[in-house]
Amino acid sequence: MTRRLRILREYVRAEAPALRAGGEPDGEPPRAPLLDRLATLQIPRKYARAPLVLDGEEYFVLSAVERVVFHEEAAAYGDAAALLSAPGSLTAGMLVATLGDDEQQSAFFGRLHERPTWTFLAMTEPGGGSDATRLHTTLEPSGSSFLLNGEKRYVGNAHRARTGVVTARTRPGPLGIRCVLVDAQAPGFSAVPIATLGMRGALGAMRFEDLAVPEEALLGRHLPATRRGMWGWLHAFNPLRCVAAALGVGIARAAHAHVAACLAGQDVTRRRRLAELGARIEGVRSLTMGAARAVDADPANAHLPAAAKAAAAVLAVEATTTALRLLGPGARLEHPLLDKWARDAHGIEHMEGTSHIQRMTVAQALARGDLSPA
Ligand SMILES: Cc1cc2nc3c(=O)[nH]c(=O)nc-3n(C[C@H](O)[C@H](O)[C@H](O)COP(=O)(O)OP(=O)(O)OC[C@H]3O[C@@H](n4cnc5c(N)ncnc54)[C@H](O)[C@@H]3O)c2cc1C
Structure with missing residues (x-):
């Protein structure tokens, strides 16, 4: 392990015990400085405003290696469920960084800097999650925008997130699957927590009923059709x-x-x-x-x-x-x-x-x- 990774690991190890302080949450996850710090990391450099600086080294926690060191140490000395219930960009951010254009990335990641913001990536549906192509959530044109209809389940932070990415079908076939940015405050969006035995407080279910999605919210607009979904x-x-x-x-x-x-x-x-x-x-x-x-x-x-x-x-x-x-x-x-x-x-x-x-x-x-x- 390099000196750089060792410094990151030591920092996480020292901060992580606070994730266990409140015991097992029934609903709301613990708040801890490490989680608030994580909320502004894992953001592409172009949009990141505040890297973590340790011993003169800057960390954005963007590479898979840095993400692994951070999450493994925080789970080993802190709590894995608290990490899953934390604000920040993790899963949704990965999709936005891969598929978003400059405007979408700037808006999505900019929001994460304003205050600790929970996000979601909603793929799994009540009928199953393993085959992500067998989805029933639809995104249909309506005037100059689209209407989103369907249900998602077992989604991390579904019930507390302000924004996130939803997978939906615009037409039959693999090229008909798109990822869209969804605002949790928009009319037609509802979400509830799901009671689970493990990872308590982390998961929720969501429903979309004629939720209006503007064209600008479709990720991958600037990419060839084969690279959008x-x-x-x-x-x-x-x-x-x-x-x-x-x-x-x-x-x-x-x-x-x-x-x-x-x-x-x-x-x-x-x-x-x-x-x-x-x-x-x-x-x-x-x-x-x-x-x-x-x-x-x-x-x-x-x-x-x-x-x-x-x-x-x-x-x-x-x-x-x-x-x-x-x-x-x-x-x-x-x-x-x-x-x-x-x-x-x-x-x-x-x-x-x-x-x-x-x-x-x-x-x-x-x-x-x-x-x-x-
Ligand atoms: C802690 C946690 C966090 C999660 N976070 C998210 C999230 O943020 N967003 C989100 O969208 N989802 C999330 N999920 C849901 C997760 O992605 C799904 O549970 C997973 O994809 C499996 O889907 P399923 O539960 O519907 O099972 P199903 O897909 O219905 O599968 C049931 C069983 O059949 C098996 N199976 C299915 N297809 C095949 C096949 N082709 N060959 C062999 N066996 C097969 C599976 O292995 C499984 O054992 C999360 C789940 C957990 C537990």
């Missing part, structure tokens, strides 16, 4: 999958550190099991960093982020379950943070595509000869 999110998902993997690794590290502190000086068998888990965590951690480096070198690299995301989803569940077992009966009651992480861990499986979808991406790369089975 699916192309954009396929590229945006590669770094996002690295971030999801980093959250999984962070949860696993948090559980491991917690149980290691509790078992200090205890029997050899349990300490050996803990050491084995530690080695597994280091393996997936290194796969995730490798995937982030690969995406920074080639944004079209899909298979390494997919492999890291699938491995981290399994790891997070395995680490938290093992930690609970090692602490014995009653651990869920006696260690409420660990109980929370064990529930949060299952959320990693569904974010940015389930493990079935990630494995298909890896299998396709194998079939194409893009990576060797060894």
Whole structure:
């Protein structure tokens, strides 16, 4: 790890414990300086106004590697669910940066500087999320603008966001899928929180009823037809999958550190099991960093982020379950943070595509000869 990344990691490590301070939120997420700082990061340099400056180094947290270091450390020493419930640009910003023209980017990112602003990327629908092309939300021309109709579910910050990106269909076929910027205050928009066992407070559902969308809100207007819709999110998902993997690794590290502190000086068998888990965590951690480096070198690299995301989803569940077992009966009651992480861990499986979808991406790369089975 370079000096630059080490400085970033130390900063996040020092600030992250505040994310745990309020315990598990029932509704509103915790407010912490680290989250407010994150809200003005992950913004393309052209539109960023306030980089994080540490030891004379400027950080925009834009590369996949910096995003991974930030999110893994904040989940390991803080809380993954708090990160998902935080204001800022993360998923929507990635789409706007990929598909937005100068005017759209300037307006979207400019808003994030005014005050901590929650955003959303709404793709998943009540009928399913794995096949993002099978969407039913429609965007139909109406006079000089468009009307948006449909429903989305399991969307991060749906119920508290002020703006975001929605995927919708303008006509049949893959080229008929578009991404649009939507204002949550517009007539015809409604959203409610969804109660979940893990990642509490993070997800919501939204409905659009004849919501008027001006032509200027369609992302990708300036791009060729083949690059406006699916192309954009396929590229945006590669770094996002690295971030999801980093959250999984962070949860696993948090559980491991917690149980290691509790078992200090205890029997050899349990300490050996803990050491084995530690080695597994280091393996997936290194796969995730490798995937982030690969995406920074080639944004079209899909298979390494997919492999890291699938491995981290399994790891997070395995680490938290093992930690609970090692602490014995009653651990869920006696260690409420660990109980929370064990529930949060299952959320990693569904974010940015389930493990079935990630494995298909890896299998396709194998079939194409893009990576060797060894
Ligand atoms: C913490 C969290 C955050 C999220 N954030 C967002 C967000 O911000 N925005 C958003 O739009 N969505 C978000 N989601 C939703 C997430 O993207 C979906 O849950 C995911 O895409 C899976 O969709 P689904 O739940 O509808 O399952 P389905 O797509 O209905 O799949 C059900 C099951 O079938 C399997 N399956 C489906 N298709 C195939 C196939 N072709 N081959 C093999 N198996 C298959 C899946 O693996 C899964 O096990 C989030 C979810 C979570 C848990």
